[in-house]
Amino acid sequence: MMSKCFSFTASRDWFYRYSFAKAGLRAHSANLGDGTIMHCWVPRIIKSSKPSLLLLHGFGANAMWQYGQHLHIFTSRFNVYVPDLLFFGESYTSRPERTESFQAQCVMRLMEAHGVHRMNLVGISYGGFVGYSMAAQFQEKIEKVVLCCAGVCLEEKDMDNGLFAVPNLDEAASILLPQTAEKLRELMRFSFVKPAIGIPSFFLTDFIDVMCTDYVKEKRELIQAILHGRNLSVLPKITQPTLIIWGEKDQIFPVELGHRLKRHVGESSQLVIVKNAGHAVNLEKAKEFAKHLKSFLIDSAASPSPSPGSLTDFIHDKNEG
Known part of the structure; x- marks a missing residue:
């Protein structure tokens, strides 16, 4: 009876909207043309003295749920932008492309529509x-990069070679896009070292009804596009200072992929392994996750020749003040 009268998920979503607004952000949807609409939380007031920070979410509810605990760390230091990626939240496209390359191009178009041409970014999982x-x-537009449990260096053959806990792509999609309470429990077991237990099925069903029923076909296609034909030999190397954060016991993208990514990017990267954490390290070890982000994005030493409006300028100005 309670599940019919009250939606915990919808209430939680309202709370996140309130907290984002209280943090100085406003919701905005931009029409990028070609049938593409992207929703984003953007600063209510842009401060030119601040660098820009882009927060990119993974599979799950929407952008608010994955960054809600960490927003307060950054809004005083950065102009923060938190978009819903295509087919999540209120973002969608009628175009057929499903690659992360197309998503990246759309996000950059979104940022440019808001007048942002240089930025730091954090990306969780997808x-x-x-x-x-x-x-x-867009090497000249991205300054620092944080990648959290992002299996960028996976290869299509990894599925056949048994690197993953699931046997095939269909099973992976059924877990990442849960449509039943049991599948959502399975996702929680895969995502957390110590998943919550004893959650009533009506809570889980409520979450699925509110968060997991839109664009299921399109999201499956996003998952398929990640793996199809993927080969490390053709993955470009990025050159920006890069922080890689990984849960030691990640069952979705095993920690070997973190080491592989560190080797691929090379000297410009650093790898942090968070002990006793799974794939959802940003939620399971929120304080430690935030500590590493703050150290890398805010406290780290500046480069000697920063560009105008960069993170380095901002830190220098703060120190001078």
């Missing part, structure tokens, strides 16, 4: 795929 593609395609 958002890391998109963020990596942005850093590769």
Whole structure:
């Protein structure tokens, strides 16, 4: 009876909207043309002295749910932008492309529509795929990159070679896009070292009804596009300073992919392994995750020749003040 009268998920979503607004952000939908609409939380007031920070979410509810705990760390230091990627939240396209490259191009068009031409970015899981593609395609526009549990260096053959806990792509999609309470429980077991137990099925069903029933076909196609024909030998190398964060016990993208990504990017990258954490390290170890982000994006040493409006300028100005 309670599930018919009250939606915990909808209430939680309202709370996140309230907290984002209270943090100085406003919701805005931009028409990019070609049947593409992208929704984004953008600063209510742009401060030219601040650098810009782009936060890219992974598969899940929407952008608010994955960054809600960390927003307050950055809004005083950055002009923060938190978009819904295509087919999540209120973003969608009528175009047929499903690659992370296309997502990256759309996000960049969105940022340019808001007058942002240089930025730092954080990408969680699927958002890391998109963020990596942005850093590769738009090197002069991306300053620092944080990739969290993003299996960018996976290859199509990894599925056949048994790297993943699931046997095939269809099973992976059924877990990442849960349509039953049991599948959502399975996703929680895969995502957390210590998943919550004893959650009533009506809570899980409510979450699915509110968050997991839109664009299911399109999201399946996004998952398929990630793996199809993927080969490390043709993955471009990014050159920006890059922080790679990984949960030690990630069952969705095993930690070997973190080491593989570190080797691929090379000297400009650093890898942090968070102990006793799974794929949802940003939620399971929120304080440690935030500590690493703050250290890399805010506290780290500046390069000697920053560009105008860069993160380095902002830190220098703060120190001078």
